[in-house]
Amino acid sequence: MDLERIEAAVKEILIAVGEDPERTGLQETPKRVARMYQEVFAGLENDPTVHLKVFDEGQDEEMVIVRDIPLHSMCEHHLLPFVGKAHIAYIPRNGKIIGLSKFARIVDHFSKRPQVQERLTSQIADFLDENLDPVGVAVVIEAEHMCMTMRGAKAAGSGTLTSALRGSMRSDAKTRAEVMSLLRGRI
Ligand SMILES: Nc1nc2c(ncn2[C@@H]2O[C@H](COP(=O)(O)OP(=O)(O)OP(=O)(O)O)[C@@H](O)[C@H]2O)c(=O)[nH]1
Ligand SMILES: [Zn+2]
Numbered sequence: 124m125d126l127e128r129i130e131a132a133v134k135e136i137l138i139a140v141g142e143d144p145e146r147t148g149l150q151e152t153p154k155r156v157a158r159m160y161q162e163v164f165a166g167l168e169n170d171p172t173v174h175l176k177v178f179d180e181g182q183d184e185e186m187v188i189v190r191d192i193p194l195h196s197m198c199e200h201h202l203l204p205f206v207g208k209a210h211i212a213y214i215p216r217n218g219k220i221i222g223l224s225k226f227a228r229i230v231d232h233f234s235k236r237p238q239v240q241e242r243l244t245s246q247i248a249d250f251l252d253e254n255l256d257p258v259g260v261a262v263v264i265e266a267e268h269m270c271m272t273m274r275g276a277k278a279a280g281s282g283t284l285t286s287a288l289r290g291s292m293r294s295d296a297k298t299r300a301e302v303m304s305l306l307r308g309r310i
Pocket of ligand 2: 198199200201202203268270271
């Protein structure tokens with residue numbers, strides 16, 4: 124990531140909105156924003172496959188659900204945060220599982236780039252589907268978008284719910300109903 128370029132751009136924005144980038148409170152701001160972007164967009168650079176330490180100890184064909192994974196991402200339309208929770212359910216194949224913490228790391232990875240909620244949801248589902256080859260996987264995300272609350276429509280408190288279903292979660296009506304009712308228990 125080109126930190127110097129971000130700094131220069133932020134300084135330009137400050138001037139363009141009518142601020143004085145040399146006043147005491149703003150002198151360090153371009154540098155801070157550059158470091159902040161490096162952190163919140165780290166998912167553009169890092170490799171998510173490092174989180175795929177696979178164990179073969181899962182209960183075959185039994186569903187695993189990790190709920191309420193905290194999520195912070197940046198809406199690509201306005202570069203404002205959207206904040207919420209991800210819920211992931213999957214049915215391992217041949218006992219192929221990953222550590223529970225890795226789901227939070229994978230959610231974080233795909234959140235840390237300019238995003239829309241729909242694509243974030245699909246990217247997490249596709250990544251797990253392609254790399255774990257589970258019988259089925261479901262990802263549900265609920266989030267509040269600052270671009271809808273602090274500006275524009277000013278729809279404070281509105282929530283957006285997205286889901287991505289793969290494998291038996293999509294094709295098998297009974298499995299889909301089961302996972303949705305388990306996830307709905309808390310959503
Ligand atoms: N589908 C989808 N839309 C999003 C997401 N994040 C923000 N948006 C929307 O992206 C749209 C961009 O609309 P535009 O009309 O191009 O931009 P705008 O004039 O700033 O729109 P307003 O927010 O309505 O003021 C808005 O409706 C946002 O609510 C997201 O994750 N998914
Ligand atoms: Zn937005």
